[in-house]
Amino acid sequence: MLHILNILFLAGIFLSVPCLSFECLAEDKTGITLAKAQICEEVKQSECLFPNKIISSSKGKIYCYSVFDSVNNPSIVYHRWYHRDELVVTHTLKIKPSYYVATSSMQIREKDKGPWRVEIVNEDGTIYAVLRFSIVD
Amino acid sequence: MPPLISLRWQDVVDILFVSYLLFRFYVIFKGTHVLRVLVAIAFLFFLQRIAILLGLVITSWTIQGITAASALIIIVLFTREIRSVFQTKNLGLLLWGITFRQKETPYDIIADVVYEFAKERTGALIIIPGKEDIRGVVQRSIRWDGRLSREMLQTIFDKNSPVHDGAIIVQGDRITEVSVILPLSTNPSLPSYFGTRHRAAVGLTEVTDALVIVVSEERGVVSVSKGGEITPVSQKELLIQIMRRHLGILAPEKEATKRLRIELGLVALVSVLLITVAWMSFTKGYDTIISYSVPIEYTNRPPHLEIIETSVSSAKIEIVGPAPVLKAIKPEHISVRLDLSGSVAGKSVYTLTKESIQLPPGATLSKVVPQFVEVYLDEIVEKILPVQVDWVGTLDKELLVTHVELDPSRVRVFGGKRTLEGIETIYTEKLPADTVTSDATLTARIALYPPSLRLVPGQKDKVAVLVKVQRRGEKTS
Numbered sequence: 001m002l003h004i005l006n007i008l009f010l011a012g013i014f015l016s017v018p019c020l021s022f023e024c025l026a027e028d029k030t031g032i033t034l035a036k037a038q039i040c041e042e043v044k045q046s047e048c049l050f051p052n053k054i055i056s057s058s059k060g061k062i063y064c065y066s067v068f069d070s071v072n073n074p075s076i077v078y079h080r081w082y083h084r085d086e087l088v089v090t091h092t093l094k095i096k097p098s099y100y101v102a103t104s105s106m107q108i109r110e111k112d113k114g115p116w117r118v119e120i121v122n123e124d125g126t127i128y129a130v131l132r133f134s135i136v137d
Numbered sequence: 138m139p140p141l142i143s144l145r146w147q148d149v150v151d152i153l154f155v156s157y158l159l160f161r162f163y164v165i166f167k168g169t170h171v172l173r174v175l176v177a178i179a180f181l182f183f184l185q186r187i188a189i190l191l192g193l194v195i196t197s198w199t200i201q202g203i204t205a206a207s208a209l210i211i212i213v214l215f216t217r218e219i220r221s222v223f224q225t226k227n228l229g230l231l232l233w234g235i236t237f238r239q240k241e242t243p244y245d246i247i248a249d250v251v252y253e254f255a256k257e258r259t260g261a262l263i264i265i266p267g268k269e270d271i272r273g274v275v276q277r278s279i280r281w282d283g284r285l286s287r288e289m290l291q292t293i294f295d296k297n298s299p300v301h302d303g304a305i306i307v308q309g310d311r312i313t314e315v316s317v318i319l320p321l322s323t324n325p326s327l328p329s330y331f332g333t334r335h336r337a338a339v340g341l342t343e344v345t346d347a348l349v350i351v352v353s354e355e356r357g358v359v360s361v362s363k364g365g366e367i368t369p370v371s372q373k374e375l376l377i378q379i380m381r382r383h384l385g386i387l388a389p390e391k392e393a394t395k396r397l398r399i400e401l402g403l404v405a406l407v408s409v410l411l412i413t414v415a416w417m418s419f420t421k422g423y424d425t426i427i428s429y430s431v432p433i434e435y436t437n438r439p440p441h442l443e444i445i446e447t448s449v450s451s452a453k454i455e456i457v458g459p460a461p462v463l464k465a466i467k468p469e470h471i472s473v474r475l476d477l478s479g480s481v482a483g484k485s486v487y488t489l490t491k492e493s494i495q496l497p498p499g500a501t502l503s504k505v506v507p508q509f510v511e512v513y514l515d516e517i518v519e520k521i522l523p524v525q526v527d528w529v530g531t532l533d534k535e536l537l538v539t540h541v542e543l544d545p546s547r548v549r550v551f552g553g554k555r556t557l558e559g560i561e562t563i564y565t566e567k568l569p570a571d572t573v574t575s576d577a578t579l580t581a582r583i584a585l586y587p588p589s590l591r592l593v594p595g596q597k598d599k600v601a602v603l604v605k606v607q608r609r610g611e612k613t614s
Binding site for chain 1: 523525526527528529530531532534537538539540541559560561562564570573609
């Protein structure tokens with residue numbers, strides 16, 4: 001009995017690990033789950049390089065990098081970029097069983113300094129996660 | 138000119154109080170030079186008001202300057218008189234008392250004795266002070282304070298008396314001082330046969346309003362000095378008349394009292410008239426307009442609603458009224474209040490009416506801008522919102538912030554329903570990224586915006602910020 005409880009506890013920790021780096025809010029009805037989501041200074045060969053939450057405006061471009069699990073059918077996800085609660089841009093991204101990484105990017109300028117968030121949303125409007133970061137000097 | 142009907146009670150009090158002051162000035166300084174100078178200053182003042190009315194700018198300025206200088210001159214010239222008024226021990230006499238001056242002085246005894254002295258060739262010098270204080274003028278006196286009588290006068294001026302030299306001072310029915318040394322007159326027109334006694338009498342009356350009776354030892358002549366003049370008086374009746382005039386007892390007591398009452402009544406009436414004219418002259422500028430910017434106060438707001446926005450925060454109030462009244466008004470004396478009782482959520486337009494503007498007495502509302510105020514009220518609701526750090530400054534280029542965690546990560550806030558609909562995040566106050574050099578826990582205060590938002594009671598207004606960093610090039614875990 002104690003052994004089963006230990007297994008369940010470890011399973012719980014394992015399942016909750018992806019949510020430590022962003023706000024996990026809901027699960028998709030289709031079974032698609034968000035495995036990883038990060039704000040990156042660079043994305044190369046579908047890999048996030050230099051994940052960061054305080055990014056200098058001199059970087060010029062930033063990326064929202066998301067990886068999904070259980071993608072059995074082609075689907076659409078959205079990356080909604082907000083600057084201080086104001087929607088700046090929405091990226092529509094396709095994911096499919098063979099390509100389950102969705103990446104969006106945004107050019108940053110001097111006036112974009114301040115707190116930002118990116119909501120990762122599915123077609124139904126269900127929010128998978130919210131990534132928060134700031135653009136500074 | 139404002140109609141008299143529009144007089145406020147404050148105006149009436151104003152006029153009566155200053156009239157009473159003027160009346161008291163007359164009572165206190167009656168018979169002295171001060172009153173004459175004050176009358177001259179009052180005349181100058183009215184002349185200046187007339188000059189202003191006629192638009193004579195330079196004339197009014199000049200008269201104003203002379204009037205101001207006169208006030209200073211009065212203090213310097215009449216120091217003695219002013220001091221004698223304020224040195225009075227009887228405050229009641231100063232503020233409301235009216236005296237019948239020295240009516241008890243036994244002038245008949247003085248007259249009898251001085252003519253006896255003249256026959257006997259006994260020299261004497263008797264001072265009967267007027268309104269002015271003579272203490273600053275006379276020197277080296279001996280305090281006596283005895284009731285005046287024939288015998289006492291004879292004793293004092295007896296040649297064998299140690300105090301027969303010098304003058305005596307008579308106050309009412311008492312001899313207050315003896316052996317008084319007086320200043321000698323340097324008037325060259327005085328006859329050469331006048332000795333020290335006569336020159337001393339003239340010397341005192343040149344600088345005070347006292348009456349001095351002199352009995353010549355050599356010639357046996359009774360003389361009276363007043364106002365710097367000295368005259369021989371051969372008849373006792375004439376001397377009595379002079380003393381009575383000096384003491385203000387020209388008629389029998391009852392008649393004198395009646396006359397004094399009539400005189401004071403007239404003075405009171407003239408005082409009121411003068412001050413009323415002066416008041417009207419001051420308040421002539423009834424068409425004076427002053428404009429104030431006054432913050433609008435919103436009262437009786439239903440407790441479940443909150444003011445989210447108003448079209449204006451203050452109103453420009455133009456008021457009209459007498460210039461002195463308007464000059465005395467400060468912006469805090471004016472208030473603009475909008476009654477929000479019965480309001481509902483949403484935008485409402487209110488009219489700023491006379492009832493919503495409280496003005497001090499004497500001022501009348503001329504204009505209010507704007508006339509309409511839009512007030513946006515919203516229902517107060519509670520919402521749980523995530524907190525995010527508002528980083529500023531520069532982060533070390535070698536560092537990557539891989540993890541930021543807040544405690545608490547969410548806060549409960551109160552605010553207008555519609556306001557909160559558009560708010561998805563509560564930010565902290567600006568936190569410098571420069572301070573991040575390694576893994577650390579920082580503290581940041583929650584910044585609520587718009588200011589109408591409030592934290593639900595019991596919530597901390599600060600959050601702990603756990604930051605984890607990694608150097609560029611280090612392997613990401």
